[in-house]
Amino acid sequence: MTRTVRVPDPSFELMDDHEGHSLIYRQHGFPCPLVRWHFHKEYELHLIVASSGKVFIGDYIGNFSPDSLFLTGPNLPHNWISQAAEGEDFAERDMLVNFTDKVLDRGIAVFDELKSLAPLLARAQFGIEFRDPRCIREARQLLQKIADSQGATRLGHFFILLELLAASEDYQLLSGRLPTQPADELHVDRINRAVDYIFQRYAQDLSQEEVAEYLGMTPTYFSRFFKHATGRGFVEFVNRLRVSKSCELLSKSDMPVTEICFESGFSNISNFNRRFHALKGMTPSDYRKQVAQRLTEQNLY
Numbered sequence: 001m002t003r004t005v006r007v008p009d010p011s012f013e014l015m016d017d018h019e020g021h022s023l024i025y026r027q028h029g030f031p032c033p034l035v036r037w038h039f040h041k042e043y044e045l046h047l048i049v050a051s052s053g054k055v056f057i058g059d060y061i062g063n064f065s066p067d068s069l070f071l072t073g074p075n076l077p078h079n080w081i082s083q084a085a086e087g088e089d090f091a092e093r094d095m096l097v098n099f100t101d102k103v104l105d106r107g108i109a110v111f112d113e114l115k116s117l118a119p120l121l122a123r124a125q126f127g128i129e130f131r132d133p134r135c136i137r138e139a140r141q142l143l144q145k146i147a148d149s150q151g152a153t154r155l156g157h158f159f160i161l162l163e164l165l166a167a168s169e170d171y172q173l174l175s176g177r178l179p180t181q182p183a184d185e186l187h188v189d190r191i192n193r194a195v196d197y198i199f200q201r202y203a204q205d206l207s208q209e210e211v212a213e214y215l216g217m218t219p220t221y222f223s224r225f226f227k228h229a230t231g232r233g234f235v236e237f238v239n240r241l242r243v244s245k246s247c248e249l250l251s252k253s254d255m256p257v258t259e260i261c262f263e264s265g266f267s268n269i270s271n272f273n274r275r276f277h278a279l280k281g282m283t284p285s286d287y288r289k290q291v292a293q294r295l296t297e298q299n300l301y
Contacts, residue, residue, distance in 0.1 A: 023099040023158055025146050030082045030093040037079040037192045042098040043124055044078070045161070046070045047136075047143055050090045051082040054199065054244060057127035058175025059231035061240045063248045069136050071165065073124035074101065076175065081199060095143045097158065107159075114159070120166040127174035135168045177231050190215060191229045194222075202241040203265040208234045239275050242266055246276065250288045257284045 024042070030051060037056060052065040057078045064070075064080055072078050082093065104121065108114045120128075130136060142161040146154050197214055198206065211234070212222035227233050232240065246264040249255055258269055266272035276284050 022103045022155060023097055023146075025095075025097050025143075025154075027092055027095045027147065030084065030090045037077060037188075037195055039075050039077045039188075040098070041074050042100050043074060043121070044070075044072045044096055044098050045143075045165075046072070046078075046080070046094060046096045047140060048080065048093065049095055050093050051084060052248075053080060053082040053084075054241070055080050056195065059177055060127060060174035061237075061244050062129070062174070063244055063251075067133075067136050067140070069130040069139055070174075071120075071124045071128045071130075073121070073127070076125065076127055078127070095140070095147070097143065097146060097161075099158070117162050117166050120162065123171075123173060126176075129172045129174060130165060130168055130170070131172065132168050132170035135164060135170070138164055175231075187229070190225070194226060195230075198238060199241070202238050203245065203263070205267075206238060206265075238265070240279065243276055243279050246272070246284065247280070247287065250284055251291045257288075260284065 027049075046069070048064050048066055048068040050066055052063065055062050055064045055068070055070070055078075057070065057072055058076050070078075080094070082090065084090070101121075104114060104117060108118075130139070139161060142157050142164070145157040146161070149157060194211055194215060197211055208223060209219045211226075212219045215222060217225065223234060226237070230237055242265040246260050246266075249260045249263060250257075253260075255263070261269050261272040264272070266275070273283060276282075276287070280287055282290070
């Protein structure tokens, strides 16, 4: 049995604890009040240390597991929701660093060498997941050095880390659209409640009318509201969640494809195969083979 923790209503996260520092280092466990769908003006470099689950970045839906490494840009909504057994907690789930454009803008004005980081920050507007195991191992070591140091030494480790990530060619851009102006508090609250409700029920028979009623909206208004907020229509959003779940099962189990189809929330195999191919560009069986090949290559490092 798994559980999804109902997290507090999210909002624009104001990080007012810079206290004169150029960057903020944090680590926290799960459950935690910081685990919520939110956005902020800072960039966020986020390493998962423990647990697996679903990641939401902009209009992207995917999976995460230990050693998943992401970089998000300013005002790009994001959340990582762990799937944990009943009563299971993680004392340390995340290591992350937040920093603003100001740090780089001022640095570039003085040090020409920092200009090489500009393409990385431009890509971060869409959200980035880094894939190279060697790069991720080195990034984790540097994050630990940032955690253990202060002052100019910490800043030095930070710039080495950004240089490492800027040079990596094995990454995936995530969100299909750039972040817009931050929404008001009520708007964000409703989006979070909708996404949270859908996340807990997407593997079941779930209708747009049911979610609209939960939010106290008419189906027509909810449809417009949800697509404007997430960049995806309700049906597409749910299907992406289901395909994401099927990818997780294909990667981590030997369940038959037909069983995975129903476990992920699809009602028939033909619709499952069609939706899967539309999003992944291959059949579920080919996806499983590709994952196995990638794992074999990673074990060679």
